[in-house]
Amino acid sequence: xxxxxxxxxxxxxxxxxxxxxxxxxxxxxxxxxxxxxxxxxxxxxxxxxxxxxxxxxxxxxxxxxxxxxxxxxxxxxxxxxxxxxxxxxxxxxxxxxxxxxxxxxxxxxxxxxxxxxxxxxxxxxxxxxxxxxxxxxxxxxxxxxxxxxxx
Numbered sequence: 059x060x061x062x063x064x065x066x067x068x069x070x071x072x073x074x075x076x077x078x079x080x081x082x083x084x085x086x087x088x089x090x091x092x093x094x095x096x097x098x099x100x101x102x103x104x105x106x107x108x109x110x111x112x113x114x115x116x117x118x119x120x121x122x123x124x125x126x127x128x129x130x131x132x133x134x135x136x137x138x139x140x141x142x143x144x145x146x147x148x149x150x151x152x153x154x155x156x157x158x159x160x161x162x163x164x165x166x167x168x169x170x171x172x173x174x175x176x177x178x179x180x181x182x183x184x185x186x187x188x189x190x191x192x193x194x195x196x197x198x199x200x201x202x203x204x205x206x207x208x209x
Contacts, residue, residue: 064158068165071155075148082141082183089134093190096127100197104204113208120201124194131191142184149176 156169
């Protein structure tokens with residue numbers, strides 16, 4: 059079997075990068091959509107004006123929603139970070155391939171610039187689950203504060 063040319067390897071690497079960005083986009087979209095539903099549920103549950111069981115509901119239900127939000131963040135983190143690690147690896151491989159003159163003529167962009175942009179573009183993806191996790195912990199504390207203040 060003939061070894062692949064540097065251009066074929068470069069094209070394969072590019073296709074893999076596109077695929078992994080699609081995977082990352084799908085995971086982030088699913089995660090952020092679930093978080094938005096949970097935030098909406100939390101807000102509605104905190105506004106329960108029912109005099110009979112409203113205070114108890116305002117404690118129990120937000121605690122459940124916060125727990126689900128925290129657990130979702132914990133479960134989403136490995137999947138999102140694994141895609142970010144794969145993308146880092148693929149971009150590093152692609153960066154090394156720019157040393158080949160054939161590849162450089164195929165893609166004349168500045169390789170260092172591409173690596174810098176790549177690192178910046180993955181910051182939100184890598185931190186999203188931590189940001190939401192911290193937000194859920196803060197909302198959990200808020201729910202407890204509101205409950206104990208109203209009792």
